[in-house]
Amino acid sequence: MNKIIKLKGINKDEFEPFVKTMFLSAGVSIDEDFLLERKESFSEKSSIGAFCDNKLVGTIGARQLKITMPSYKTISLSAIGQGGVLPSFTRKGIMSNLMKSALNLAKENGDIGVIWTT
Numbered sequence: 001m002n003k004i005i006k007l008k009g010i011n012k013d014e015f016e017p018f019v020k021t022m023f024l025s026a027g028v029s030i031d032e033d034f035l036l037e038r039k040e041s042f043s044e045k046s047s048i049g050a051f052c053d054n055k056l057v058g059t060i061g062a063r064q065l066k067i068t069m070p071s072y073k074t075i076s077l078s079a080i081g082q083g084g085v086l087p088s089f090t091r092k093g094i095m096s097n098l099m100k101s102a103l104n105l106a107k108e109n110g111d112i113g114v115i116w117t118t
Contacts, residue, residue: 003052005094007101010047014056015039018047022059025084048101050094058085060098064111078106081117
């Protein structure tokens, strides 16, 4: 039986599981110092998690970049990364859905382009 996966925004209380899931999905363990370094750049506005039975099983995040064009016009881009899905949940379309959600969020935020950083 397929489990139901729900996507939702990540809040500050879910920061630690967000980072741990992101790195565990790549087989990398992290320590408390690493978590503290990442906390400064965490954004609730652009972090999305995939949950199965209230367990975080996939992540994606973004940050907004401002780029000045040769015409001196400033544009907004979304740098999307911080993606990962736990090995036991791969091949179920979770990352595809996370990526679509991140693209929709970039559009809602008025970003005119996307840079994939994962």
